[in-house]
Amino acid sequence: MLGESKAIREVAAKPPIILIRPSRGWTDLRLGDLWEYRELLYFLVWRDLKARYKQTLLGAGWAILQPLLATLIFSLVFGYLVKVPTQGIPYPIFAYAALLPWNYFADALRRSSTSVVNSAHLISKVYFPRLILPLSGVIWSLVDFGLAFIVLIGMMVYYQVAPTPALLLLPALVLLAMATALGVSLWLAALNVQYRDVTYLIPFLTQVWMYATPVVYSSTLIPERWRALYGLNPMAGVVESFRWALLGQGQPPGPLLWVSVGVVFLLLIGGLFFFRRMERTFADVI
Secondary structure, eight states: OHHHHHHHHHHHHSOOOOOOOOOOTTTOOOTHHHHHTHHHHHHHHHHHHHHHHTTOSSGGGHHHHHHHHHHHHHIIIIIIISOOOOTTOOHHHHHHHHHHHHHHHHHHHHHHHTHHHHTHHHHTTOOOOTTHHHHHHHHHHHHHHHHHHHHHHHHHHHTTOOOOGGGGGHHHHHHHHHHHHHHHHHHHHHHHHHOTHHHHHHHHHHHHHHHTTTTSSOGGGSOHHHHHHHTTSHHHHHHHHHHHHHHOOSOOOTHHHHHHHHHHHHHHHHHHHHHHHHHTTHHHHO
């Protein structure tokens, strides 16, 4: 008994051994590490939330004010002056329903693409799955999306737009928007470590990308024979499907959506491999 107790004490006295090795090849993604470090992911999201609304006059009101002001401007320019066809839907809710997923994507892209560089002090000092950094930006932006969605509910009541069964597809479309933001961010975040020009490219990229996406107009303006090709823009299928699911007007996006889903899948898988391949040099370069 005394020998067994001594052996147990010796084992307990030894510190646990943690082996950290770099990823090898293009197939070692280690996605299971995300679950092991889930508390760190929660901490990063909560930290960014507090920093976002600290010492602000409007606080979370900015998440509502920004899409409302954009909707007002788009309604005056594209709804009143240009008179963009909206299939009988009042232009304010037509634009706002598309701005919801787009603003989420643009905000998540901006935060996630610069997350690695902005966390240089963590990367150079402690080990953790670097994939957590862009993922935290994608999750964090859901808070602003949820706040802005409350305004949309009020607009649907005001314009007497009744929900349809297609509304049940919204969670899947939100996941698709998240996958799109994460897929693009993985490429840009890894490149941003090597080339800081990416930081200055992102605002220009999102501005041009928005007008290449059916936010202020409908995809019905695109000729039928080109609509599937238009789906190569991954946010085109997301935005148009989101508007259709919310307002219940027009035909389902069909090929436009499925092409976008395929592109998102390729972006996400390719981004995961590329990010993992590049992260082994983050601490040295950053």
